Amino acid sequence: MDVAILKEYLSSCRELVTEQIRSIVPQNRYSSVLYNLMLDYPLRLGKGFRPALCIASSRAQGGRLQDVLRTAAVLELYHNAFLVHDDVEDGSHLRRGQPTLHAQYGVPIAVNVGDAIFALCLKPLLDNTESLGLGKALAVLDTVARMALESAEGQAVELDWVRHSDWSQPDRAYCHMSFKKTCWYTFIAPLRIGGIIAGASPRRMARLKRFGSLIGVAFQIQDDILNLIADVQLYGKEIGGDLWEGKHTVMLLHMMRSLPSSERTEAQRILQMPRETKSVENVEFLFGLMRSCESVAYASRLARRLAEKALAVLDADEERIEPSVHRDFLVAMVDYVVTRNN
Amino acid sequence: MDVAILKEYLSSCRELVTEQIRSIVPQNRYSSVLYNLMLDYPLRLGKGFRPALCIASSRAQGGRLQDVLRTAAVLELYHNAFLVHDDVEDGSHLRRGQPTLHAQYGVPIAVNVGDAIFALCLKPLLDNTESLGLGKALAVLDTVARMALESAEGQAVELDWVRHSDWSQPDRAYCHMSFKKTCWYTFIAPLRIGGIIAGASPRRMARLKRFGSLIGVAFQIQDDILNLIADVQLYGKEIGGDLWEGKHTVMLLHMMRSLPSSERTEAQRILQMPRETKSVENVEFLFGLMRSCESVAYASRLARRLAEKALAVLDADEERIEPSVHRDFLVAMVDYVVTRNN
Numbered sequence: 288m289d290v291a292i293l294k295e296y297l298s299s300c301r302e303l304v305t306e307q308i309r310s311i312v313p314q315n316r317y318s319s320v321l322y323n324l325m326l327d328y329p330l331r332l333g334k335g336f337r338p339a340l341c342i343a344s345s346r347a348q349g350g351r352l353q354d355v356l357r358t359a360a361v362l363e364l365y366h367n368a369f370l371v372h373d374d375v376e377d378g379s380h381l382r383r384g385q386p387t388l389h390a391q392y393g394v395p396i397a398v399n400v401g402d403a404i405f406a407l408c409l410k411p412l413l414d415n416t417e418s419l420g421l422g423k424a425l426a427v428l429d430t431v432a433r434m435a436l437e438s439a440e441g442q443a444v445e446l447d448w449v450r451h452s453d454w455s456q457p458d459r460a461y462c463h464m465s466f467k468k469t470c471w472y473t474f475i476a477p478l479r480i481g482g483i484i485a486g487a488s489p490r491r492m493a494r495l496k497r498f499g500s501l502i503g504v505a506f507q508i509q510d511d512i513l514n515l516i517a518d519v520q521l522y523g524k525e526i527g528g529d530l531w532e533g534k535h536t537v538m539l540l541h542m543m544r545s546l547p548s549s550e551r552t553e554a555q556r557i558l559q560m561p562r563e564t565k566s567v568e569n570v571e572f573l574f575g576l577m578r579s580c581e582s583v584a585y586a587s588r589l590a591r592r593l594a595e596k597a598l599a600v601l602d603a604d605e606e607r608i609e610p611s612v613h614r615d616f617l618v619a620m621v622d623y624v625v626t627r628n629n
Numbered sequence: 630m631d632v633a634i635l636k637e638y639l640s641s642c643r644e645l646v647t648e649q650i651r652s653i654v655p656q657n658r659y660s661s662v663l664y665n666l667m668l669d670y671p672l673r674l675g676k677g678f679r680p681a682l683c684i685a686s687s688r689a690q691g692g693r694l695q696d697v698l699r700t701a702a703v704l705e706l707y708h709n710a711f712l713v714h715d716d717v718e719d720g721s722h723l724r725r726g727q728p729t730l731h732a733q734y735g736v737p738i739a740v741n742v743g744d745a746i747f748a749l750c751l752k753p754l755l756d757n758t759e760s761l762g763l764g765k766a767l768a769v770l771d772t773v774a775r776m777a778l779e780s781a782e783g784q785a786v787e788l789d790w791v792r793h794s795d796w797s798q799p800d801r802a803y804c805h806m807s808f809k810k811t812c813w814y815t816f817i818a819p820l821r822i823g824g825i826i827a828g829a830s831p832r833r834m835a836r837l838k839r840f841g842s843l844i845g846v847a848f849q850i851q852d853d854i855l856n857l858i859a860d861v862q863l864y865g866k867e868i869g870g871d872l873w874e875g876k877h878t879v880m881l882l883h884m885m886r887s888l889p890s891s892e893r894t895e896a897q898r899i900l901q902m903p904r905e906t907k908s909v910e911n912v913e914f915l916f917g918l919m920r921s922c923e924s925v926a927y928a929s930r931l932a933r934r935l936a937e938k939a940l941a942v943l944d945a946d947e948e949r950i951e952p953s954v955h956r957d958f959l960v961a962m963v964d965y966v967v968t969r970n971n
Contacts, residue, residue: 317786321782376737392792394736395718395719396785396788398714398743399784399788403782416767428751428755432752435748440663444662463659
């Protein structure tokens with residue numbers, strides 16, 4: 288499957304999912320302001336990886352579109368709630384090419400909008416008991432509960448690292464944090480929920496988790512690379528935001544390990560400064576060090592190695608998923624996450 | 630039941646609930662920092678109204694303590710997550726006599742801690758399917774979903790009023806906002822969840838809702854009064870915070886209606902100022918106007934009228950709840966919410 292067909296798959300899922308989201312988020316309620324803001328990020332039309340992965344996983348394993356669609360839409364809503372709070376937590380200015388919600392309406396309203404979306408996600412998942420049967424509905428809810436907690440744990444560790452100005456972790460620590468922060472809610476939960484709805488075997492479910500972990504960390508590394516070097520028009524977020532925030536990335540950890548100690552001390556000094564006291568020159572200086580260490584190339588190689596392993600997991604003989612356009616999409620996603628430019 | 634016995638009832642519930650909370654919040658996880666912060670507000674030992682109301686409602690209607698305890702603890706956890714976010718949204722400095730979470734650790738960590746507590750609440754509610762049976766477990770989850778959404782809607786309307794500097798609402802609008810923001814999650818959900826677990830009839834459930842609405846608005850009015858005139862040592866929060874924030878209260882709406890137009894214009898001008906640009910003199914001036922309008926006495930009368938109606942609902946003959954210490958607690962709470970001084 289080439290990239291054009293992958294994008295077509297994503298866009299046809301997105302269309303269906305957006306329609307579902309509009310039906311989940313009620314209109315003309317007591318607080319119309321709230322409900323309009325709840326639709327703000329979802330209608331900015333992100334890439335829609337999570338619902339597409341959920342749909343593809345389910346259909347590749349014999350599930351029906353109508354059984355998975357509503358739950359896939361809930362995953363996209365959940366993702367958007369997480370983004371609203373994440374943007375507050377990171378002090379980000381841009382999301383999908385527009386000002387972040389808190390930049391427009393203030394932190395109080397943004398925190399509440401995120402909470403409201405989380406609250407709204409529960410009802411359609413409870414309704415699954417009728418459409419999917421009890422066992423599957425409860426397994427989906429259980430996966431969502433696990434996903435929410437894993438994300439919060441990963442997020443907590445990342446925030447804690449920033450707070451304590453500690454940039455001495457090995458790549459392994461970064462990968463584990465990403466596994467928590469990203470893999471669960473971007474890959475593992477969507478893939479496994481698709482599997483649950485299709486009635487996948489426990490062994491298949493375990494492989495979906497392994498696949499999701501590998502593609503997920505590869506995805507996060509590429510995401511961090513794009514944060515440094517993307518074209519802002521394509522990317523829709525500010526470039527270099529992670530350096531302003533002092534966030535831990537494979538590139539930063541690699542750079543800190545590679546620098547001679549005097550430069551490392553100076554880099555540490557700048558990284559420790561709060562975002563608002565850093566100057567453009569400070570951040571340019573960090574960029575320069577990173578280039579001299581070739582840290583982006585290093586991270587890119589790591590992402591590709593993980594992507595290859597992910598493919599091998601998907602291709603393993605035992606209980607192999609039968610060929611279909613949906614399986615092709617999962618395969619194509621592996622390459623896409625490490626080569627995408629936005 | 631006199632106040633001393635009511636407080637004893639609250640404190641014995643609190644002890645049991647705190648033990649449950651400690652067992653729900655895991656220790657020695659990947660992010661120990663996160664889990665310690667998740668316990669911060671719960672271990673500050675609030676009054677524990679919500680779990681006590683849930684337990685009393687269930688036991689008064691024939692339910693067993695062991696069936697309701699874990700769910701009551703989840704309600705208290707849920708309340709604490711809401712408080713963590715509410716303190717961020719209101720920019721509050723003090724909570725239960727100590728600095729708020731975001732004042733100590735910053736907004737990013739506080740937002741994430743709230744999200745993590747919400748995430749953690751789902752699992753014990755799913756476990757109810759085994760201990761309570763499917764029907765009751767799903768009805769509890771449904772009530773929690775409704776409660777979360779009602780709170781977010783109420784909160785949204787309140788934030789929207791502050792944002793648009795609109796202080797012309799009638800008391801009715803305030804009462805409806807409180808019904809959404811406070812009644813659902815402080816009274817209606819705990820009482821009805823207690824009822825669900827005890828197997829209450831639909832008619833009884835409807836009365837619990839009516840009772841919860843009346844006592845809930847009375848509670849919120851008294852809460853707003855205490856925000857103005859409490860003893861900070863007892864209250865544990867800053868005094869007058871609502872005036873600094875320009876929050877809508879019965880007192881403020883009454884004052885704005887009662888003032889001659891020149892003073893109303895001046896009050897409006899001060900209320901519109903962002904919290905950080907208001908001076909102590911500005912807030913003192915508003916206090917003075919409020920005293921001259923006798924707005925606190927007005928609000929207090931309204932709260933007492935609502936409390937009387939709540940008692941009448943509880944005492945109505947049809948499907949009356951049999952006398953017991955648990956029913957006595959519910960009755961005593963009605964008086965307590967409008968007479969408490971902290």
